[in-house]
Amino acid sequence: MTAEHDVTRRVLEQVDLLAERMVSSLADAIAIPSVNPRYPGQEYDKIVGAEGDVSALLGDLYAEAGAEVTKVTVERGRDNACGVVSGAGGGRSLLLNGHVDVVPPGRLDRWHGDPFRAQITDDAVIGRGATDMKGGLVAAAYAGIALRGAGVRLAGDLVLQGVVGEEVGDHEAGTTAVLEAGFGADAAIVCEPSGQAGTLPASVPVTPGLLWFSVSLEGKTAHSGLRGMTVHPTLEGDALGVNTVDKFWVVYQALRALEDDWARHNRHPLFPPGYFNLLPGVLRANPSGILVPFFLADELVVEYCVYHHPDRSNEEVMAEIESRVMDACRTDPWLREHPPVFEWKLLWPPYTLPEGAPLSAALVGAHTTATGGQPPLTTGFMGVCDLTWMDRKGIGGLVYGPGVGYTAHAENEYVEIAQLVQSAKTYALTAIDWCGLADER
Numbered sequence: 275m276t277a278e279h280d281v282t283r284r285v286l287e288q289v290d291l292l293a294e295r296m297v298s299s300l301a302d303a304i305a306i307p308s309v310n311p312r313y314p315g316q317e318y319d320k321i322v323g324a325e326g327d328v329s330a331l332l333g334d335l336y337a338e339a340g341a342e343v344t345k346v347t348v349e350r351g352r353d354n355a356c357g358v359v360s361g362a363g364g365g366r367s368l369l370l371n372g373h374v375d376v377v378p379p380g381r382l383d384r385w386h387g388d389p390f391r392a393q394i395t396d397d398a399v400i401g402r403g404a405t406d407m408k409g410g411l412v413a414a415a416y417a418g419i420a421l422r423g424a425g426v427r428l429a430g431d432l433v434l435q436g437v438v439g440e441e442v443g444d445h446e447a448g449t450t451a452v453l454e455a456g457f458g459a460d461a462a463i464v465c466e467p468s469g470q471a472g473t474l475p476a477s478v479p480v481t482p483g484l485l486w487f488s489v490s491l492e493g494k495t496a497h498s499g500l501r502g503m504t505v506h507p508t509l510e511g512d513a514l515g516v517n518t519v520d521k522f523w524v525v526y527q528a529l530r531a532l533e534d535d536w537a538r539h540n541r542h543p544l545f546p547p548g549y550f551n552l553l554p555g556v557l558r559a560n561p562s563g564i565l566v567p568f569f570l571a572d573e574l575v576v577e578y579c580v581y582h583h584p585d586r587s588n589e590e591v592m593a594e595i596e597s598r599v600m601d602a603c604r605t606d607p608w609l610r611e612h613p614p615v616f617e618w619k620l621l622w623p624p625y626t627l628p629e630g631a632p633l634s635a636a637l638v639g640a641h642t643t644a645t646g647g648q649p650p651l652t653t654g655f656m657g658v659c660d661l662t663w664m665d666r667k668g669i670g671g672l673v674y675g676p677g678v679g680y681t682a683h684a685e686n687e688y689v690e691i692a693q694l695v696q697s698a699k700t701y702a703l704t705a706i707d708w709c710g711l712a713d714e715r
Contacts, residue, residue: 277713281424281426281706281711282643282703282706284424284425284426285420285421285424285426285699285702285703285706286644286699286703287424288419288420288421288423288424289416289417289420289695289698289699289702290695291423292416292419292420292423292698293691293694293695295416296412296413296416296694296695296698297394297399297691297694299331299335299412299415299416300392300399300404300408300409300412300689300694301392301394301399301401302331303328303331303332303403303408303411303412304390304391304392304399304401304402304403304404304408305390305391305392306324306327306328306331306390307321307324307376307390307402308324308325308327308328308374308375308376308403309321309324309375309376309377309378309379310325310375310376310377310438310439310441310442310444311325311352312439312442312444313375313377313378313441313442314442315378316378322349322350322351322352323351323352325351325352325353325374325375325438325439326347326351326352326353326438328374328408328411328436329345329353329354329355329374329436329438330353330355332355332357332374332411332415332434332436333345333355333357333436335412335415335416335418335419336355336357336415336418336434337357338415338419338422339357339359339415339418339419339421339422339432339434340359340418340422341357341358341359341418341432341434342357342358342360343355343356343357344356344357344358344455344457346451346452346455346457348446348447348451349438349447352438352439352447353438354435354436354437354438354447354448354451354452355374355434355435355436356433356434356435356452356455356457357418357433357434357435358431358432358433358434358457359418359421359422359428359431359432359433359434360431361427361428361429361430361431361432361709361710361712362427362428362429362712363429364429364430364710365428365429365430365431365708365709365710365712366430366460366461366708366709366710367430367431367432367433367458367459367460367461367709368430368431368432368433368459368460368461368462368463368704368705368708368709369433369434369435369457369458369459369461369462369463369664369669369671370414370417370418370432370433370434370435370462370463370465370701371435371437371449371462371463371464371465371660371664372407372408372410372411372414372435372436372437372464372465372466372675373407373411373436373437373438373439373440373441373448373449373660374408374411374436374437374438375438375439375440375441376402376403376406376408376441377402377406377441377683379402379685380683380684380685381685384685384686385685385686386400386686387400389401389402389685389687390402392404397690397691397692398688398689398690398691399688399689399691399694400686400687400688401687401688402687403687404677404681404687404688404689405467405676405677405678405679405681405682405687405688405689406466406467406677406682406683406687407465407466407467407675407677407682409467409675409676409677409689409693409694409697410465410466410467410675410676410677410697411436411465412694413465413675413676413694413695413697413698413701414434414463414465414697414698414701415434416698417697417698417699417701417702417705418432418434418702420698420699420702421702421705421706426702426706426711427711427712427713428705428706428709428710428711428712429709429710429711429712430460430708430709430710431459431709432705432709433457433458433459435449435452435457437449437451437452437660440659440660442620443620443622445660445663448660449660449663449664450663450666450667453663453664453667453669454667458667458669459669460669460708461631461632461633461669461670461671461708462661462664462669462670462671462672463633463637463671463672463673463674463675463701463704464659464660464661464664464671464672464673464674464675465673465674465675465676465697465701466655466657466659466673466675466677467675467676467677467678467679467682467689468653468655468673468674468675468677468679469676469677469678469679469693470678470679470680471678471680471690472690473651474641474645474648474650474692474693474696475641475650475674475675475676475677475693475696475697475700476650476651476652476653476674477634477637477638477641477650477651477652477653477672477674478652478653478654478655478672478673478674479544479626479627479631479634479652479672479673480542480544480584480624480625480626480627480654480655481584481624481625481626481654481655481657481658481659481661481662481673482545482549482550482581482582482583482584482624482654482655482657482658483580483581483582483583483584483586483587483588483591483622483623483624483658484579484580484581484582484620484622484657484658485578485579485580485582485588485591485592485595485618485620485621485622486577486578486579486580486618486619486620487577487578487580487592487595487616487617487618487619488575488576488577488578488616488617488619489525489575489576489578489599489614489615489616490573490574490575490614490615490617491518491521491522491525491573491574491575491609491612491614492518492572492573492612493515493516493517493518493521493570493571493572493573493574493608494512494514494515494516494570494572495515495561495562495569495570495571495572496514496515496569496570497568497569497570498567498568498569498570500514500515500570501515501517501570504516504517504570505517505520511607512607512608515570515572516570516572516608516612517570517571517572518559518571518572518573518574519559519571519574521574521606521608521609522557522559522574522576524602524603524605524606524609525576525599525602525603525614526554526576527602528598528599528601528602528603529552529554529578529595529598529599530552531598532552532594532595532598533551533552536548536550536551536582536583537550540582540583540586542583542584542585542654544652544653544654545653545654549581549654550581550582550583551580551581552578552579552580552595553578553579553580554576554577554578555577555578555579556575556576556577557574557575557576557577558573558574558575558576559571559573559574559575560573561573577619580595581657582624583624584624584625584626584654585624585626586624587623588621588622588623592618592621596616599614599616600613600614622658622662623662624658624662625659625661625662625665627670627671627672628670631670632708633670633671633672633704633708634672636704636707636708637650637672637674637700637704638650639703639707640699640700640701640702640703640704640706640707641674641696641700643703644696644699644700644703645696650674655673656679656680656682657682659673661673674697674700674701675697676689676690676693676694676696676697677689677693678690
């Protein structure tokens with residue numbers, strides 16, 4: 275057996291030995307209700323601080339991996355944990371990044387138990403954040419612990435990060451803050467979930483663009499008994515009243531047609547047809563200050579979430595959306611004179627790792643070795659992540675991590691234990707390949 279094979283064997287054995295502890299640490303992390311305090315609908319003062327508690331838990335694991343641990347804090351109680359396992363020198367550095375914040379648990383009556391008390395079965399860990407993405411954070415920390423336990427000294431630095439804010443795009447308090455504090459690397463793996471049920475994590479070199487915007491419509495209120503007179507243009511029409519709920523369908527149909535156009539013509543080889551979409555996720559319409567249906571609604575606001583093709587800029591897609599809506603509204607006499615008002619609330623640019631990037635080969639090789647010869651799938655990411663903001667700082671990378679993606683943000687979210695173990699193995703072996711071994715200098 276060569277020295278390289280012996281190192282690989284020792285590392286893989288260490289991860290297997292640590293599997294039970296890994297599950298226990300994940301349960302401890304889930305027990306901390308680290309809902310992002312800036313998530314819409316949350317009471318900031320009541321929940322702020324839990325993100326920092328998860329970061330403290332991770333900091334202890336990073337220290338066990340031999341890292342020098344530093345807190346980076348932009349907002350009090352919202353600490354980022356940064357651990358640097360210093361290499362011997364002469365190697366490339368690798369960053370393993372993940373976010374400690376989670377989304378609210380949703381409807382508690384739909385959970386099979388307390389979402390913040392992990393349920394552990396023979397093959398899975400269930401709880402809020404199990405997939406998105408405390409599983410990935412714990413797997414990354416244990417990759418470092420396994421390397422140390424196997425007696426491996428890297429040539430380059432291994433940087434471990436648990437950051438706040440990702441769920442609302444608050445990278446200035448999280449990923450961007452730690453990068454600007456000096457905790458960067460030559461390449462990064464974001465440990466977000468990249469698999470589904472019954473699969474191992476995929477290698478993900480590309481993420482879509484994400485937009486969040488609202489459209490506001492103005493109507494003219496009137497008594498509900500006048501609807502017939504107002505809805506038929508051959509009668510009184512908008513002289514008496516205008517119901518914004520009716521007018522919304524002009525906007526809805528324009529964007530629904532655009533969504534169909536994207537499904538037919540706006541495709542990407544790593545995303546399924548129809549993935550790029552425009553979701554009308556929140557709709558509020560009513561007579562001003564009144565929540566009874568005895569008046570025509572003269573106010574309407576609809577909130578859209580958009581995932582768009584990674585080869586298109588946010589600005590290009592924003593212009594297309596506004597153009598489609600305004601063109602449709604010009605066909606309606608009322609909307610032509612009272613056009614909708616757009617408000618762009620979140621602009622998250624897409625990310626693509628250049629084809630042939632060395633990190634991709636290192637991760638694919640590590641995954642394949644850890645599985646005994648099965649290479650990973652290569653896919654697009656189902657959401658967005660902090661790779662975008664790393665790219666802004668000159669750091670390229672991939673998404674790869676444990677989790678069942680379709681349970682993220684859902685009730686009874688879970689992660690498969692096999693994916694936790696596989697991810698820790700892949701992270702450790704990727705670090706060996708990418709950073710090099712100290713005794714190879």
